[in-house]
Amino acid sequence: MALTLGLAAPGVGVAQDPLPPDLTQASLEDLLNAQITSVSKKDQALFKAGAAIFVITQDDIRRSGAANIPDLLRMVPGVDVARVDANTWSISIRGFNTRYSDKVLVLIDGRSVYTPSFSGVYWDQQNVPLEDIERIEVIRGPGGTVWGANAMNGVINIITKSSKATQGGLVRAGTGTEENLQGLVQYGGRIGDAGTYRAFGSYSNTETSVLPSGAEGADGFYNFHGGFRSDWDLTPRDSLTVQGDLYESAAGQTLTTVLQDQLPTIATFNDRISVGSGNFLGRWTHTLSDGSDFSLQVYYDRFNRVDEAIDETLSTVDFDFQHHFKIGSRHDIVWGGGFRRYDDALTSGYDVNFTPPQKSDNLYSVFFQDEIALTESLSFTIGSKVEHNPYSKFDWEPSAQLVWTPTDRQAIWLSASQAVRQPSRMDSTIQYDITTIPLDNNSFGVLTLLGNPKIEAEELRDVEIGYRAQAGKKLSIDVASFLSYYKNLETSEPGDPFFVDAPGPPHYILPLYIGNLAHARTYGGEVFANWDVTSRWRLSPGVSLLHMSVIKDPASQDSTVQGSAGESPEHQFEIRSFVKLSRTLDWDTSVYFVGRLPADGIPAYTRLDTRLGWRINKSLELSLVGQNLLRPLRAEFGDAFEVNHTLAERSALARMTWRF
DSSP: OOOOOOOOOSSOOOOOOOOOOOGGGSOHHHHHTOEEOTTTSSOEEGGGOSSEEEEEEHHHHHHHOOSSHHHHHTTSTTEEEEEEETTEEEEEESSOOOTTOTTEEEEETTEEOOBTTTTBOOGGGOOOOGGGEEEEEEEESOOHHHHOTTOSSEEEEEEEOOGGGSOEEEEEEEEESSEEEEEEEEEEEEETTTEEEEEEEEEEEEOOOBOTTSSBOSOOEEEEEEEEEEEEEEETTEEEEEEEEEEEEEEEEEEEEEOGGGTTOEEEEEEEEEEEEEEEEEEEEEEOTTSOEEEEEEEEEEEEEEETTEEEEEEEEEEEEEEEEEETTTEEEEEEEEEEEEEEEEOOOSSEEESSSEEEEEEEEEEEEEEEESSSSEEEEEEEEEEEETTTEEEEEEEEEEEEEEETTEEEEEEEEEEEEOOOHHHHHEEEEEEEEEOSTTOEEEEEEEOOTTOOOEEEEEEEEEEEEEETTTEEEEEEEEEEEEEEEEEEEEOOOEEEOOSSSOEEEEEEEEEEEEEEEEEEEEEEEEEEEETTEEEEEEEEEEEEEEEEOTTOOOSSGGGGGGGSOSEEEEEEEEEEOSSSEEEEEEEEEEOOBTTTTBOOEEEEEEEEEEEOSSSEEEEEEEESOSOSEEOSSOOBTTBOOOBEEOEEEEEEEEEO
16 A cells, blocks of 8 residues: 655745765764764764764765665674565674574664564664665664663664755655665655654565575565654754654565474465554653753554564554753763553464463663763763563663773773673564474474573673774774673573374474573674775775674583574675765775675675766766676575575666755
8 A cells, every 4th residue: 555645734845955965075083073872872972982883874875875774784894784585684783693683772763673572673664765864873782771671782773864954855766677666755844933844755666586496586575655754943942853654565585384284294485474564753852951951752663564474563652761961070971761561462373373472561771871071081981771671570781981082083992881682572482383303103293492481681791992093184993892791592492292182183392492501702893994095085994803602501402502603704894985086976886795604504705886876966866876796696694584595686776866
């Protein structure tokens, strides 16, 4: 069903902001001093942040040629982006990559899109118009002190533009060999003297890909997305943001799965996915007379997803309050609290049951963080978050950061923190039939994973050190290294077989119970730089290294957990080139190298993307994008939770963007 948006509103729109200046015109000093909010939930310069953070700017987005958020994240060192099929991605930070990567928190304008039922993100549902993203802040490493549970290995914070910055009209249209049709229509205007708005509708249609066998896959998909945002200056001290989205999509996938109603059958077939979702968010910010400020954010999110025959409905209500103030000249304090309620309903799938099928969970939290100015060049930040959830009860997530800026062009930081990955609905209540196994006397067994109502939270203790510097006017560098210790990692522990009469023919259940009997150590680092080779040419290289060692505890009988390290690459390298060929012509190229994934049998690969952009005038731009140019077909990840992976194809996309 297409979404039609009414755009009538009081006031008259003014011209949409012209295309932003190209990257080569932004100074390295501007990039290092960009204002961020993800590290401390307050405005601060990236240069002085006590964490490994990478910011994807709006011009990075425009010049990347990417058509979706997963492809944008490939440019971040330490982030592993692997395409499973045309509508499914596995995305993680510093290891532990799976289709449902459960140790990364993803937010859009402060709204969590982490799905508690399966502990991960449905990336096909995160369809923010790329032109409306102001920046994406990516924290590599724990962010639990301010963001809480599941910000264990990192945070991806997608921040959209104020409607004040998107006045007037925007039309984007594109067609290509993979994205065979995409379009966006958007308009922004004023509401009286105090408010502004924008409203948009978008559509995209993606072709199917090829299976490793050479047969055509079923992974094509299309989506409709409509939304609005309004921003109000109610008084000189009060501002209000109200925004919402409606989303609908249909997709396909090729599955290999046990069929619970036809045991012992294991079948491979094409399946359909359908999604309908909506959200509504309001945020009020008030500045007090002493210069301190507080904010209250409330959102409601609901989606219905039919995937692998599981009909999942999830409703989320979230309240978040925070207060930022200073005490004297040395203490800069942020504190706050929150409440979140999940109400879900999940039917049985081809091979999955949840008991009970409906459940409500409440999450309570409070956090405190104090940045202490020890000297003019040395600051110390300490804080913690405490959360209560229905599974692991109370979780404590403290952190400490030390930042030293010996000069105005150098910063050295050191951090230590503890973070958790809270148990999910799946961990405690799932029954998942993995495979069937022939037994003697013409009987068979079903290898079944069973949830654990007493499951514990996974824990991380992490130490990091980093260095940032601007070496003259042409070179900046950012280095981060980490050492992380994990405990209570989940395992699958065998139990005693038992006989059942139903469902299906009488058979044995060969149970695997979810436990917490593994630990791990990871270490590595990331380095990236910006080098202005000339006034018209910028190079941005990056390298990430990761060593993972996952070890089962002596009491564990899990035979697979130690191989999970092989699902994340040990080495990744990238180099992005931005060239201004003339006043109106840009040529941008990205090369990515990703190491092999031995657990999935995926070899290392190199990806080449390039974009040619022509700014006809301040309002109109044409671009031609080529992706995966080095090979016609290649795999990035193996089969994932029954989904048969397809091969990424060489593709081209032509795009027009008109602002008026």
